[in-house]
Amino acid sequence: MSLFTVVALLPLASPASAEAAFAPIVADASITVKDGKATPQVRLLSATADAKVEFRLRLKGATEPYAVVPDVPFGYGIPGQGAVWARQSPTDLKPGRTYLDLTVSDPSGGRLDVPQAAFIDSPAGVFTVSGLGVRTVTSAFTITTVVAHSGPVSKIVARLYRRGTAEQVGEDVVPTLRSTLKYSTYTRSDYAAAFDPPVGDYEVAISAWDEQGDVRTTRTSVISRKLVQRLVDLRSDPTWTDVNHPDATITGRVVDPAGQPLSGVTVGSGAPRTTTAEDGTFSLNVKATQDHVGVVALEHGDYAEASAQLAVERRPVNTRMIITASTAKAHAGDTIKLSGQLDVADLAGWRPFPGRTVSLFFWDGAVPGKEIPAGSAVTDANGRYSVNATVPGNGTWIARFNPALIDPDYWDSSARTDIRADFATQILAVGKPASPAAYRSSVTMTGQVVRRNAPSAQVPVRNGFVHLQFSADGKNWVNKGDASTDANGRFRVSGLASADGHWRARFEGNTPSHGSWDDPSTTASFYVDTKYKTAITSFDASPEPVKKGRTLTVKGKITKFTGAWQPAAGAALTIYFKPKGSTKWKAMGTTKSDRNGRFTKAFKASADGTWAAAYAGSSTYLGIWSAGDYVDVR
Template sequence: MFRALGAVLAAGLILAAAQVPATADTRAPARFSEFSVTPTSLDVDHPTATYTGRLVFTGADGTDQGVPGARVCLDKDGRCVATTETDADGRFSSPVTLSSTGAQPQLRDGEAEAFFNGDAERQSTFVGSGIALHVTQVQARITMGFDHTPSVVGDPVEVSGLLERQTPDGGWIGVVGQTVRVFVDGTRIAEGTTAADGTYRISTRVPVSDEGFWGVETPLPGRGYPYTVAFANTWQRAAHRTLVTGFNAAPEPVRKGAKLTATGRVMRVTADGSTEPATDYPVLQFSADGKKWTDLYEDHPNSQGYFSLSTPAERDGYWRVRTEDWPDLPSTSSVDYVDVGYRTAISGFNASPEPIAKGRRLTVAGTLKRDTTAWKAFSGQSVKIYFAAKGATSWTYEGTAKTSSTGHFSHTFTAAKDGTWRAIYAGSTTYVTVTGPGDYVDVR
């Protein structure tokens, strides 16, 4: 019921609205009885056309009467490019200079028209049929250069040059206010505008490119525009900067002849300054003095740029990796110094007796071994004994023991408090340092 009532009310409102009369335009109609443009053929040296015409209305006697003091818009391709005012007889004649600057210049093939927007007494009107204007092109040329060779992706670079056009006497002059666009491999990366003398300077950054073809051009489409299309190009291949991050050679120290593994990640810098994994081959290099380097081994990183290179360690020295894989620029990692020596070990370490009464004699003993071609006793070496009391965070040196022909060492101390004992062999230029296991003793 309510839905039906709503429909009836809506229909009534629509009917009532339809019965309200629209406000009639009581202003007198106007029209252009005359309209011409001269000349209709233009160029950059002659960019001015004169719009002439008459705006009238029909008088009471049926004759054309001029509309005085009316503001008339002089159109080019539907855009008002100038205005003028009619005289006492409704006539007007006004020169219009069409601009040749920008990507959409007024000076191009198109139609000239006139438009009256109306006033308190006259209705608006326009020329029913526009007059065709033709623009004769002049020859244009452009040059291109760089403030430095755009050889590195992401680097700032300034593209500059000169846009000129031919004069009637065959000379050349700079063209002001023209858009110049910069392209790399057909993709537009920047644009700018020529100065009063025709020069341009456009700042951009070197993009990633497959072919490396740089070009500049004026974007005017050609026929019917004031200048011919001007373009210039050159070939400039750009490379990525690379870097090696997280480089490490391990283990440190390493046993002579054992495998040393160098790890890290190869990255390259993109056009926006961020980094991404690179596929450049890292070459593992070694130097005994940090000056003269020898290539040892290379391999391909994985898809995330991580690498792991292994080689036998023969002597103390410096390790690094270097990448050099066009089109990326070479880079070198940080340097890691690694000591190389024979492994050592402390076995059978024991502090006894345990538990032990306070003040009693405590013996700390063990065996020092070395690994040259096989594990053997390491005689005649000094082994330092350290003690850390229960709850302590640091170790205290207690004494030194000498190894026997069997590598055995021992030292006797007076038991004073609960704690842990351990032994350390300091190593040498030939043998690697080793810290033995700890042994806790309960003193009662």
């Protein structure tokens, strides 16, 4: 079975005893049901803890109870709302409507019998009443009542009672229905009842009747109607404070609604308290730690508590920041130490400011306006701080305290230091030069210059100067050619070969005029053998066509370039033949050039094909092949 609690307050029943001092009030009673078992409880006003309570459960229409719980133990007190007596173990609930009858007695013999203090239906139906009140008011007030009901509400009434009594003040009030909200098993109806009593302490009892004419009643906590007192003419001397000058004297007056002074009123602002003089004035010495001071005139007699906020200017005090770096020059990717000190102004000058957070940032020199968080540190007892940071590039490091005046007691402060951060570079995808190389021909190298430990957008070195360098001994280098890197850092650089030796490509590095500090970098060196060029000209195989078996003569001229072209005398040449339809050359014979570089060789024509002459080269000269000459043999 679902858990339901029903609450009721019955009109005061007549005491069986004539003891006038014994007059408890049933503020509310309830029966809580869970798993078919009932647990009654009652809240009493004007009853002492030694009062005895007896519960009796009775079916509607019956005169005798089906369960009796004598000597219900005292449960707990509720400040300003009486005390609760509750059954410790539940009782089996019978089908139908069960009433809770109760008797309250005290050791002196006083007795109060209350029939039908509460009721519950089994199987469960919903009908509960609760009142939401206010504690202290200085004008007319409204009580909100919530009735949860599975059947109709036939009637609802609100009554005002003097605190802890059955003395009704004024007439019955019929609450106004404000809203309804339907749920699957019940409806919630919200009512409002307005009261405007004279000064005093009250409770409101709200009673609601169901369709069977049974009533549920609950009594609210105490509502105190008070007179208004006001705090006026509030002033602060001085009109401003800061952390070094927190003391202020707050003055003012406490008056009634007519402006007449109220004397003997306790006035406070936190711990400091004082009382008003005959003319209602007061003076409070306070420590002002914010931009306002709260002042309270405490409740007294028929007057309600009053409060006010007095604006007091809060002035920030100065701070100063120092930052130093462990080095003024580093490489991107290095770890550096940023340290410094935070001071705060006090009455004597400057002193270390411990326990404060210093935030560090990096301004990227390559991307104006880009600020990167670089960590934070808390200052020690001497106001010192330090942070280890990874250098992302060339730029400025900034230490800040209290940005945007998050702590209004202190002015913000910052310091900065510039660190030149070089990027280490390297040359990737190196294309080495060909060897051997012809004298006074181009030697070419390719590659890509990149920055190490740089953001992805800065990895390629754009518009960097690259030299092609030559060294005969591998130690002393001279520039033979220049080139610039493209948008992807790639380059192609060439120079003329003039001797045997070593070749390499060197990136000379950049300065901020090219976007950043970049270290130079160099490729490995490559040895290139330089030889003189040769050429075979005027090569001819004749006659053409030629009859098979007849003599075929090949001839031509070989020259060499050593600064100018001249005959290559005494050069050994090989004559090659490639038959028609074949891809392979066959050596047919050799010959030597004469002093004019000319050569000739005779062969017997045997098949169609192409003839060519080749010079194999030497340690000084490059080899060369002639152009081919096709001969038709018939």
